[in-house]
Amino acid sequence: MATELTLSIIKPDATKRNLTGKIISKFEEAGLRVVASKRIHLSPAQAGAFYAEHSERPFYAELCEFMSSEPVVVQVLAGENAIAKNREVMGATDPAEAAEGTIRKEFALSKGENSAHGSDSPESAAREIAFFFSGLELVG
Numbered sequence: 001m002a003t004e005l006t007l008s009i010i011k012p013d014a015t016k017r018n019l020t021g022k023i024i025s026k027f028e029e030a031g032l033r034v035v036a037s038k039r040i041h042l043s044p045a046q047a048g049a050f051y052a053e054h055s056e057r058p059f060y061a062e063l064c065e066f067m068s069s070e071p072v073v074v075q076v077l078a079g080e081n082a083i084a085k086n087r088e089v090m091g092a093t094d095p096a097e098a099a100e101g102t103i104r105k106e107f108a109l110s111k112g113e114n115s116a117h118g119s120d121s122p123e124s125a126a127r128e129i130a131f132f133f134s135g136l137e138l139v140g
């Protein structure tokens with residue numbers, strides 16, 4: 001299978017608790033490679049635009065507020081089956097349901113403050129990577 005790209009965000013609850021390195025280690029241990037990375041502080045409007053697909057959901061306002069509360073680390077991860085692999089390493093959205101050894105099981109505080117984001121399909125990955133990075137910033 002060809003190398004796939006996916007967009008990862010280390011969320012505010014994790015950057016705040018200085019867990020960036022531990023989370024990146026989980027990706028690298030799973031065979032994913034960081035090919036682009038930056039630390040940014042999203043505005044509520046930018047967080048809202050990124051999560052626009054959830055704009056009708058009851059948790060949307062809370063999600064936008066949370067995602068703009070502290071800096072985040074946005075990264076492009078590359079590897080075989082990177083989209084599915086990243087989501088496997090993250091674990092279920094709700095840490096109470098996440099498997100042992102996953103990022104959300106080990107680090108997430110709640111279903112909302114759950115430490116990491118990962119693209120959920122090739123279409124989302126393409127859109128989300130373009131949201132944060134130009135092609136020149138992807139360095140394999």
Ligand code: RTP
Pocket residue numbers: 054059063092093111112113114116117118119120
């Ligand atoms: P993500 O998009 O961040 O990778 O997470 P996901 O696919 O596992 O979950 P999704 O359904 O796309 O939800 C996006 C994010 O919204 C927050 N959320 N809060 N309080 C709640 O019931 C609730 N449900 C979702 C989480 O931060 C979730 O990751």
Ligand code: MG
Pocket residue numbers: 118120
């Ligand atoms: Mg999602």
